[in-house]
Amino acid sequence: MRLLKAAMLGLSVLTAAGAAQAAGTLRIGLQDDPDRLDPALGGTFAGRIVFASLCDKLxxxxxxxxxxxxxxxxxxxxxxxxxxxxxxxxxxxxxxxxxxxxxxxxxxxxxxxxxxxxxxxxxxxxxxxxxxxxxxxxxxxxxxxxxxxxxxxxxxxxxxxxxxxVARLGKDFFTAPVCSGPFRFTERVAQDRIVLDRFPGYWNAGAIHLDRVVFRPIADTTVRLVNLQAGQLDMLEELAPSDAGKVKADAKLRLAAVTGLGYAAINFNVGHGPRADTPIGRDPRIRAALEAAIDRDVINKVVMDGLFVPDNQTELPDSRYFNPKVPVPPRDLARAKALLKEAGVEHPSFEFKVANTPRDVQVVEVIQAMAAEAGFDIKVSAGEVNANIEAMNRGDYQAHLNTWSGRSDPDFNISIFIACDGFQNWGKYCNPKLQEVLERGRAVTDPAQRQALYHQAVEIYAQDRAILYLYHPTWLFAHSAALQGFVTVPDGIIRPQGLRLE
Incomplete structure (x- = not known):
């Protein structure tokens, strides 16, 4: 009943706003509210989707x-x-x-x-x-x-x-960003909408067939889908895998999917302030025990209907940078218990932060249940994504479920989070040997040499387990049959070029 009320509330909000939509307006439901709309400051995936319409790249x-x-x-x-x-x-x-x-x-x-x-x-x-x-x-x-x-x-x-x-607005540039993309900034209402209007002077104007794009953050996947079905949204990203069948069965909707470059992973605080001073933060054996207690295939089947790709590395299994010598370990409760006994902490406890989206919360709850069988006591703490990022920036966390949208070069799937100088190395993990390998990998352009180096990187981070990689997502989009021209890209970004509403 609570979920139905939430869905109806979301529907009523969008119905009121939908009456004022201009012709040629594309309304996109986002899972998260983007952070600051300044490329110098931004760090969220939802922000990258908005930037694709607002700010062209080199x-x-x-x-x-x-x-x-x-x-x-x-x-x-x-x-x-x-x-x-x-x-x-x-x-x-x-x-x-x-x-x-x-x-x-x-x-x-x-x-x-x-x-x-x-x-x-x-x-x-x-x-x-x-x-x-x-x-x-x-x-x-x-x-x-x-x-x-x-x-x-x-x-x-x-x-x-x-x-x-930038000179005029300084650090407040994000409040009224001025870029060179196909749409220009009109307004933003936090947690409600971001409105962009067509820029007549766009260099590639012939590829743009929309007058306006409105992004609406709606964390609940059911509410997003209800609004799409009711015609209050034209498109949504990060469709729940369990809802894929509903979209396929609806003649008014279309499903689009592509295996993503990104991943979900457990990020541990191993060295950032007092909250790192925990058994799981100090001792890699306890993190190894947690890995032995979980089953990535079960997580995929239970939460994602088997549509995602379980993995313990940053790169997809068909990538040249995937190391086949470090396969996904099977669940082994006996090993998990033995490792905890060896570490002298048979019932470790920690707080596990997670974004307050249904899928991510369910992933953590499945991990919580499996780990409990080995002796772990995990407290799940769900919060808004930007608030969680701020907490990690302060070191105010013990473990967090990170979702990363992925990049086309392996260095940026690793270094950002676990290089010693990674700008999102929230847990302050630093292994000099890994740092050396990553620096060498950046400095060579020969594919074979880079492959060997990034294979070494896998062997190091898989042993230290400052981050436990869980799976690669399949980007699932649902949209109205009236929307034409959508092309999926493995980075999961919605590009407006070529989109039209029939």
């Missing part, structure tokens, strides 16, 4: 995981791999009418790599200088070869915003 990613021109039309490496020269698209303007020139690109990249508030610093650490060659050409000079750089520029560090708007 480079984009295709459905086949190839890099494609967006604001940069071409790029080339120097012979020694220490400089990347990019040719910029002509005729691009920001939403405030300012031209996007090489000087503007330099200003953006300098802000990302040096502004006190920027969280992009680690991603651009290898960049030692940005040079303006001419009005449409920029050169990135590196302190050492850095193979993942193109992948970096295909995400937030490659998003170009108006330097004039």
């Amino acid at each position: 480079v984009d990613l295709t459905a086949k995981l190839d890099f494609a021109p967006q604001l940069a039309t071409a790029w080339s490496w120097s012979a020694d791999g220490r400089a990347l020269t990019m040719t910029l698209r002509q005729g691009v303007t920001f939403h405030d009418g300012e031209p996007m020139t090489a000087e503007a690109v330099r200003d953006n990249l300098e802000r990302y790599r040096s502004a006190p508030e920027s969280v992009r610093k680690a991603e651009l650490k290898a960049v030692s200088a940005i040079e303006v060659v001419d009005a449409q050409t920029v050169r990135l000079v590196l302190s050492q070869p850095f193979a993942p750089l193109i992948a970096v520029l295909s995400d937030r560090a490659g998003m170009m915003v108006s330097p004039k708007a």
